[in-house]
Amino acid sequence: MISLPLIGSIIAINIAYVSTFTLRLILTIKGRTWVAAFLSMLEVFIYLMGLNLVLQNMSNPFNMAAYCLGFGMGVYFGSRIEEKLALGYLVVQVIVDSPQSSLPLKLRELGYGVTSWSADGRDGQRLVMQVLVRRKNAGRLMDTIAELAPKAFVISHEPKNFKGGFWTKLTGK
Known part of the structure; x- marks a missing residue:
């Protein structure tokens, strides 16, 4: 059975995770290591929450598809956030x-x-x-x-x- 709240949570968590990952990577490249280190702690926490949701509900392929969709959207939104911050x-x-x-x-x-x-x-x-x-x-x-x-x-x-x-x-x- 499809659980829309669960699918929405997986997508939202993965968007947050990958956006954070993207920003952390860019900050690391730009030499802002302290901010990147703090962001990495938040990133791992979000990642573990999302992974836990998917692993507990692997019987539904829609959950895995939601994870993939959220990952792609996270890359997009992370890049857009970095463009708005325009660091450097x-x-x-x-x-x-x-x-x-x-x-x-x-x-x-x-x-x-x-x-x-x-x-x-x-x-x-x-x-x-x-x-x-x-x-x-x-x-x-x-x-x-x-x-x-x-x-x-x-x-x-x-x-x-x-x-x-x-x-x-x-x-x-």
Whole structure:
């Protein structure tokens, strides 16, 4: 017999477990080990509750299907939560086709730390800029670049660590 409350509990517990697992893994990768360690205790507790429910009710394949469904949904929700938290920083490299571009000055006026230099591209001189930005502010930076330099070539990546410079004065690193 199908027990909808049991199936709902299994799904909800697994969503909580896998979301916590995903966040813990991301925090570990980002070097936030104390928070990750605390989260791991919560993660294991939730996991054991869900596993206990499934093992006690293995005669019903719907319970196992609920476990699988909850696992997949947990991966999705954990990723979405991490996107909303937007932990860490991005390095955004911007390349424009005019070495005389005022984009670095405009970005600095908006509070961004910008390092710029001239470079040789396939079709001539370029201006290359590097901007370090908090991930939660990256969308605003990208919108600003799109508005001020719509043809700019933009690359971003997540730095593992950094030391010195404009940002360390602001972040205390």
